[in-house]
Amino acid sequence: MSNEDYLKDISEIKHLMNKSSRFISLSGLSGIMAGIYALIGATIAFWLVNTYSNSELYLDGWVFRTAMLILFLVAFFSIVTGIILTTRKAKKNNEKIWDSSSRRLLFNFLIPLVVGGLYCLIILSQGRYGQTGGLMLIFYGLALVNASKYSIGDIKYLGFAEIILGLIATLYPGYGFWLWVVGFGIMHIVYGTWMHFKYDK
Structure with missing residues (x-):
């Protein structure tokens, strides 16, 4: 057996092991759509807050509940x-779509996400609105990094980017909204586009 045959066999074994331990069917287009949804939602929320609440949110107000x-x-629409x-x-x-690798992916993704959401x-x-944008980014980034062990490893880079943006947002709370837009909107579109052309194509 030639060296080329050995290399081919090793490559096939590695591919089979990767498929059995990782969920690799994540769609880049879903990341793009999640980013678009986030930008649309942020635009509506920004208009709502600036039009009806003088740029201030109150926990018991209808503007806050609408936001x-x-x-x-x-x-919901992103999920x-x-x-x-x-699935497609x-x-x-x-x-x-539902096997041991996808279950591990979901479990490891949800742990930081649920804790962060709570x-x-x-x-x-407690009325501390200024920190929420940064914390959302940090916990979402941790969820991505934690789940990357059971999926396409590249998603950890998106996770690191979200964590960095979240830390900046906690350092400068006044920019939390705009950093949230960058993290959940623009970064998803950029990363989803890259993933689409790297893996989906």
């Missing part, structure tokens, strides 16, 4: 779109 609803809708596009990609690649709700209830 939280917009945030929920952004997350639904991600599931649809990822998995079927195209003859891969299972912590953000706690500080919101």
